[in-house]
Amino acid sequence: MTLAQIFFLLVALVMLFSALKVVTVRNLIHAALWLVVTLFGVAVLFAMLDAGFLAVVQVMVYIGAIAILFIFAVMLTRRDASEQGAPLNPNWPVSALIALVTFGGLAWLLRAWQGLPESAAALPAGVDALRALGEALVSPQAFALPFEVASVLLVAALVGAVYVAYGRK
Amino acid sequence: MIPLSWYLFLSAALFSVGVFGVLARRNAVAILLAIELMLNAVNINLVAFWRYLTPTQMSGQVFAIIVLAVAAAEVAVGLALVISVYRRRQTAVADELDLLKW
Amino acid sequence: MSIWSDPIAFIGSWLENLLVGWGLSLDLVQVLIAALGVVVLITALMVFDILLVWIERKVVARFQDRLGPNRVGPFGIFQPFADVLKLITKEDITPRGAEKFLYNLAPILSLLSVLLLWAVVPLAPTILGVDLNVALVYLVAAGALGTLAIIMAGWASNNKYALLGAFRQVAAMIAYEIPMVVALLIPTVLAGTMGMKGVVEAQRVWFVVLSPLGMLVFLISAVAELGRAPFDLNEAESEIVAGFHIEYSGMKFGLFYAGELLHAFTFGALIGILFFGGWKWPLPFGDRYALIGLVNVVIKGMFFYWVIMWIRYTVMRIRIDHMLYFSWKFLTPFSLAVLMVTALVHSLMRQAPYPLYVLSLFLANVLIAWVTIEILRRYSHQERVRLVGAAVQRN
Numbered sequence: 001m002t003l004a005q006i007f008f009l010l011v012a013l014v015m016l017f018s019a020l021k022v023v024t025v026r027n028l029i030h031a032a033l034w035l036v037v038t039l040f041g042v043a044v045l046f047a048m049l050d051a052g053f054l055a056v057v058q059v060m061v062y063i064g065a066i067a068i069l070f071i072f073a074v075m076l077t078r079r080d081a082s083e084q085g086a087p088l089n090p091n092w093p094v095s096a097l098i099a100l101v102t103f104g105g106l107a108w109l110l111r112a113w114q115g116l117p118e119s120a121a122a123l124p125a126g127v128d129a130l131r132a133l134g135e136a137l138v139s140p141q142a143f144a145l146p147f148e149v150a151s152v153l154l155v156a157a158l159v160g161a162v163y164v165a166y167g168r169k
Numbered sequence: 170m171i172p173l174s175w176y177l178f179l180s181a182a183l184f185s186v187g188v189f190g191v192l193a194r195r196n197a198v199a200i201l202l203a204i205e206l207m208l209n210a211v212n213i214n215l216v217a218f219w220r221y222l223t224p225t226q227m228s229g230q231v232f233a234i235i236v237l238a239v240a241a242a243e244v245a246v247g248l249a250l251v252i253s254v255y256r257r258r259q260t261a262v263a264d265e266l267d268l269l270k271w
Numbered sequence: 272m273s274i275w276s277d278p279i280a281f282i283g284s285w286l287e288n289l290l291v292g293w294g295l296s297l298d299l300v301q302v303l304i305a306a307l308g309v310v311v312l313i314t315a316l317m318v319f320d321i322l323l324v325w326i327e328r329k330v331v332a333r334f335q336d337r338l339g340p341n342r343v344g345p346f347g348i349f350q351p352f353a354d355v356l357k358l359i360t361k362e363d364i365t366p367r368g369a370e371k372f373l374y375n376l377a378p379i380l381s382l383l384s385v386l387l388l389w390a391v392v393p394l395a396p397t398i399l400g401v402d403l404n405v406a407l408v409y410l411v412a413a414g415a416l417g418t419l420a421i422i423m424a425g426w427a428s429n430n431k432y433a434l435l436g437a438f439r440q441v442a443a444m445i446a447y448e449i450p451m452v453v454a455l456l457i458p459t460v461l462a463g464t465m466g467m468k469g470v471v472e473a474q475r476v477w478f479v480v481l482s483p484l485g486m487l488v489f490l491i492s493a494v495a496e497l498g499r500a501p502f503d504l505n506e507a508e509s510e511i512v513a514g515f516h517i518e519y520s521g522m523k524f525g526l527f528y529a530g531e532l533l534h535a536f537t538f539g540a541l542i543g544i545l546f547f548g549g550w551k552w553p554l555p556f557g558d559r560y561a562l563i564g565l566v567n568v569v570i571k572g573m574f575f576y577w578v579i580m581w582i583r584y585t586v587m588r589i590r591i592d593h594m595l596y597f598s599w600k601f602l603t604p605f606s607l608a609v610l611m612v613t614a615l616v617h618s619l620m621r622q623a624p625y626p627l628y629v630l631s632l633f634l635a636n637v638l639i640a641w642v643t644i645e646i647l648r649r650y651s652h653q654e655r656v657r658l659v660g661a662a663v664q665r666n
Contacts, residue, residue, distance in 0.1 A: 008171050012179045019183055023190030023203055029426060033373070035202050036419065038183075042209045045176070049220040054212075054233055056408045061237055064415025064448070066205065066244050068441060071422055073198050073248040075434075077261040088193045089264055095192030103185035110177050117221050119170035127225075130404050130465070136227035143231045150238040157242030161249035 008048065015041035026087045028074040036067045050123060053130050176217035184210035195262045197251045201244065208240045277397040278561050279308070312400065313386055316533060323532040323576075324351035330577065334584040361521040369518065370427035377424035378519065378526035384417035385534045392540060393467045395550045395564030406467040407455045410541070411448065414496060417534075418444045421515050424527075428518040436514025439504045439591055446598035447495035447502075450488050453606040457485035458545045460614045471549035475625065479546040481632040482613055484639060486546040488606045490575075493538040494582055495598070497531065501586040502594055536576045543571025605643060612639055 018037035025031050039062040046055035088095075110116075123129065136142040183206055190203025212233045219229020255261045283304055290300045325340065325348055332339025340347030365371055391406040393399035403409055418441055425437020459465050461481055462473035470478075479486045495502040506514035516527045543549065549571075550564030589597075616635045620628045 002170070005171055005175075008175060012175075015179070016182055016186070019186040019206055022206060023186055023194060023199070028196060028198055028202075031199055031202055033423070035205060038206065039209060042213060045179075045213055046216055048171075049176075049216050050224075051216050051220065051230055051233075052403065053405045053408070054216060054230060056405045056412045057234070057237065058212075059412035060408060060415055061241060062205075062209075064412065064418060065445065066241060068418060068422060068445065069244055069248055070198065070202060071426070072438075072441075073251060075426075076252055077198060077255040087195065087199070089195045092193040095189050098192060099185040099189035102188050103181055106181035106184070107178065110174055110181065116173045116177070118172045121221060121224050123224050128404070129224075129227075129230075133227050133230050136231055137234070142227070146231070146235060150235045154238050154242050157246050161245040164246070165249035165252045 004048070008045075011041050011044050011048075024087060028078070029071060032067055032070040032074060035070070036063050039063060039067070050129065053133060173217060173221040176213060180210045180213040180217070183207075183213070195264055197254070197261045197263050197266075198248070200263060201247045201251070204243065204247075205240065208236055208243075212236050279398055283308075308400075312389060316386065316389060317529070319536075320529045320533045321351045321355065323536055324354060324528075326573075326576075327532055327580065330580050331584055334581070355525070358522050358525040363521040363523065364518070366429060366518050368429040370429070373423050373427035374518075375523070377420050377427060378516075378523045378530075380420035380423065381417055382526045382530040382533075384413050384415075384420060385530045385537060387413040387416065388537050388541075391467055392537070393471060393544065393549060394568050395561040396468070396472075397561050398565060399468065402466055402468045404464070404466045407459055407465045407470075410455065411452055414444070414448070417530075424519070425515040428515070430518050432511045432513070433515050433517045435511045436506060436517070439511075440498055440515060442591075443495055443498070443502060443504065443594060443598075446595050447492040447602070450598060450602040450606040451492035451496060453603070453610050454485050454489035454492060455545070456610055457482045457613050460610070460617055467544060467549075470545060471551065474548045474551060476629050477546065477548045477551075480629060482546075482609070482636060483633075484609045484636045485606075485613065486542065488602060488609065489546070490542060490578070491602065492598075493542065494579060495594070497535050497538060497579070499535065499579060499583045501582070501589050503583075503588060504591045504594060535579050536572055539575035539577075539579060540568055540572030542575040543568060547571050547575075608643075609636070609639055612636075 015038050018034045018041070021034040022031050022038060025034065039058065043055045043058040043062075046052075046058055137147045138144055187203045187205075187207035187210060190206060191200050194200050194203060215229045215233045215236070219227075219233075223229065251261055254266060258266065260266070286304055286307075287297075287300050290303065291297060295303075328350065329339040329347070331337075340350035343349040343353050365374060388410060390400040391403050391409055393402070421440050421444075422437050425433045425435075425440075428434075458470045458478055461478055462470040464470065464473070498504075498506070506516075511517075516524055519527060550567045552563075552567050612635050613632065616632050620631045623631070
């Protein structure tokens with residue numbers, strides 16, 4: 001087992017542990033902070049996959065914006081300081097079963113799937129992946145239209161969010 | 170070198186945890202948190218496939234970025250809805266929002 | 272490779288040879304040397320931070336027509352050591368009802384978010400942690416950790432003032448992050464890279480000439496990001512006592528304080544690097560000798576740190592809603608306009624002779640400034656008519 005593999009397993013363990021914490025802890029602020037740990041793990045994985053830009057954007061968007069948004073929302077929607085009642089609804093064993101079946105099915109599929117590469121393909125030499133990504137995002141032959149649609153979606157969502165959450169006086 | 174299947178297994182596990190969270194949590198904000206887990210699991214898959222199978226084409230990274238944008242939009246709208254509902258019904262617990270069940 | 276042009280690599284290879292000679296494996300030695308580099312950089316920064324305490328106090332005093340610390344040592348230069356001693360010996364309180372773990376984690380994370388920035392700050396062509404090709408986005412991402420630390424501190428303190436301060440600070444940081452990112456995109460567009468080294472190397476003429484407005488936007492949003500006056504609503508004494516660090520005492524407060532000072536200097540250095548040529552200077556040898564570059568960056572950083580202090584101690588605090596309006600309604604659209612015009616002029620004039628290119632970018636900036644001032648004047652005239660008219664009607 002190489003150093004990289006041990007590191008990957010450590011990161012994966014931390015991520016799974018914190019993900020389980022996200023879905024089980026009673027206090028929602030803690031859940032949001034555990035989510036931050038998981039998402040940071042995702043950023044580490046991106047960095048390991050040579051997607052530096054995505055890793056940095058992951059930290060910026062998820063930790064800098066989305067996690068903060070969650071914390072604000074939790075603070076705005078609770079009756080008192082400590083979360084009351086059970087964190088899980090009564091039929092959570094069924095949910096656990098469904099989740100296990102989902103994982104089992106996916107794992108079975110992955111086991112059955114032959115020809116998954118053991119090691120990554122070599123990165124093309126002399127090509128700046130960041131430049132390639134930028135060009136792919138704005139070139140009309142590639143992804144300019146989906147990219148613009150995504151930005152329109154974002155604007156629409158933000159306007160909608162402001163409209164829905166705006167307290168009328 | 171790390172086999173691709175490790176990333177896929179991790180992503181599957183993360184996705185399943187997210188599924189559990191969406192189904193089992195009572196609080197609407199917590200459900201949104203679990204949805205974030207699922208979206209991130211998908212992103213790991215996309216980037217891992219990009220790196221291992223087609224590092225010359227940027228499709229995987231581009232899709233990951235679009236998923237990121239969609240996640241941001243979803244969080245903004247979702248949390249706005251939760252706050253709006255909370256303002257009217259004084260609760261953010263999904264089970265108690267049962268007006269349509271009457 | 273000589274010690275003058277690349278001292279870090281020189282010392283590094285010397286150490287490597289030495290340790291390999293002692294019989295250690297090459298991989299281990301490289302890891303050790305990298306770790307040693309981190310330790311040295313952080314130690315140097317923290318020692319420098321102690322000096323910053325003295326500088327800050329001395330400069331404040333001058334702005335406020337006082338003398339400042341002048342008892343301990345010559346010019347009071349040993350005052351910060353006395354301060355540190357006092358902070359260390361002070362009782363370390365964790366308030367009852369606080370979230371112990373998060374409460375203690377917050378100051379560490381706060382300082383960490385500042386130290387992380389230095390991983391990509393180039394002090395000279397050869398003295399930089401790592402030449403990341405996404406360094407400018409990395410800066411914002413590291414700042415995001417600072418935001419998280421503040422909300423953690425505010426929430427974990429179990430104190431309403433702390434929570435209010437954290438809310439204000441986070442609202443401000445999120446609001447001003449957008450103009451900051453846009454302002455960071457301007458050097459990116461001009462240099463064609465997001466790496467800090469590339470940005471400095473692309474500055475044949477300092478970027479402040481090509482985009483003075485971008486520099487201004489960056490300076491304003493940096494002051495807001497730092498939470499310094501006129502944007503220090505997070506610790507407005509008259510309203511919320513001390514803001515998010517109200518419950519912190521002793522060295523935990525010290526970490527916040529050290530982080531804040533170092534953050535201010537870091538932003539000063541960043542302004543110097545992104546808009547004022549970094550290690551370059553008008554005289555020769557700037558690129559050749561690493562030490563000259565280092566001194567250049569530190570002097571530029573100090574100057575802009577002083578500018579930030581100057582703003583802090585002369586401009587009065589503005590109201591929180593005004594602050595947020597200023598970002599969302601003025602600075603964000605303004606910075607977007609500057610970015611678009613800069614990108615347009617840059618791509619149109621890129622093939623033109625260099626002096627013409629510089630001149631056209633500068634004139635474009637002047638034009639934007641003029642149009643903006645004109646619009647603002649119209650708007651303020653309207654507002655005045657509206658308000659004065661209302662007052663007349665009331666009487």
